[in-house]
Amino acid sequence: MQDLIGTFIHYLAVEKGLARNTTTSYQLDLNQYRLFCRSRRLDPLGEGRGAVMAYLLKLKKDGRAPATVSRHLAALKSFYRFLVQEGVISTDPTANLESPRLAQRLPxxxxxxxxxxLLAQPRTSSATGLRDKAMLELLYATGLRVSELVSLDLADVNLEHGFVRCFGKGSKERIIxxxxxxAFYVSEYLTxxxxxxTRGINTPALFVNQQGRRLTRQGFWKIIKKYARQGCITKVITPHTLRHSFATHLLENGADLRSVQELLGHADIATTQIYTHVTRTRLREIYDRTHPRA
Incomplete structure (x- = not known):
């Protein structure tokens, strides 16, 4: 089973081009399933349906959130489909199993x-402040995921023609x-x-930390939280807050859904549609606050 999981993870990384964070998550979930089967003396290949059902029941009894159970089931579905495709098993034990219904949370x-x-907080008189200003402006201007932002190389930003090239989920390229x-603050940061x-360190990374190495997602997370505190922003800030704000503000100002989908790099427009709920909620708030007979 361990070897099969390893082969599956290699397939996801090499043939499907999934990001390292995604493949790591699959590997952790599947190994947890493998250890569960071993502890219960279940054969995940010979009695797959029973093993999967027992595992999902265990997750629910342990009080795991529906989103967590859904994620584990998604990993099992992908894994067993792969085993059928490779001829390891003849039938998919996860066929027709439905994920738990998830409450839709608005971003x-x-x-x-x-x-x-928020964007006014960095002090551009220092090197780190100018870097932070460039990152925040770039993030809000493009709607990049934080992982995409910190993965940018110098060659991915074309200031002359005004675009950024990034590789999103599944290594799909998009131009934004x-x-x-x-563009002005990125140029200032570079200059x-x-x-x-960098202190003479040769690196292709666009954004670097004080040691001259590529900035990490965790490093950016600390930066944006610091500026949110400085700006007295009481809302909960997440690494995707500016991405969500980017999409919502575009739609509020008349952008069409398909264009926003393309900019965000969503494979399915249903993922983008959640922002229409956000804009409707905001419109209701504005109406209630401003209409004399609301």
Whole structure:
């Protein structure tokens, strides 16, 4: 079973081109399933349906959230489909198993005023402050995922023609327009700050830490939380807050859903449609606050 999981993870990484974070998550979930089967003396290949059902029941009894159970089931479904495809088993034991119904949670977004306040916090007189300003402006201007932002190389940003190239989930490439404000601060960062941070270290990374190495997602997470505190923003900030705000503000100002889908790199437009619920909620708030007979 361990060898089969290893082969499956290699398939996801090499043939499907899934990101390292995704394949690691699959591997952890499947190994947890493998250890469960071993502890219960279940054969995950010979009695797959029973093993899967017993495992899902155990997750529910342990009080795991529906989203967690759904994620584990998704990993098992992909794994067993792969085993059928490879001829290891003849039938898929997860066929017709439905994921638990998930409550749709609306993404948290900042108002344009809060975004302005957040983006005004970095002190551009220092190298790290100018880097932070460039990152925040770039993130809000493009709607990149944080993982995409920190993965950018120098060659991925074209300031002359105003666009950014990134590789999203499944290593899918997309080109995103870059606004003039973000382009200005990225240019300033490259001219005045990056060389101070790299300290002669040769790296292709666009954004680097004070040791001259590529900035990590965790490093960015600390940065945005610091500026949210400085800007007295009381809303809960997540690494995707500016991405959610980017999409919501585009739709509020008349962008069509398909264009936003393309900019965000969503494979399914249903994923993008959640932002229409956010804009409707905001419109209701504005109506209730401003209409004399609301």
């Amino acid at each position: 948290r977004v900042l108002t344009p005023e809060e975004v302005d306040r 327009p870059l606004g003039s404000v973000a 005045r700050a990056r060389v101070k941070l």
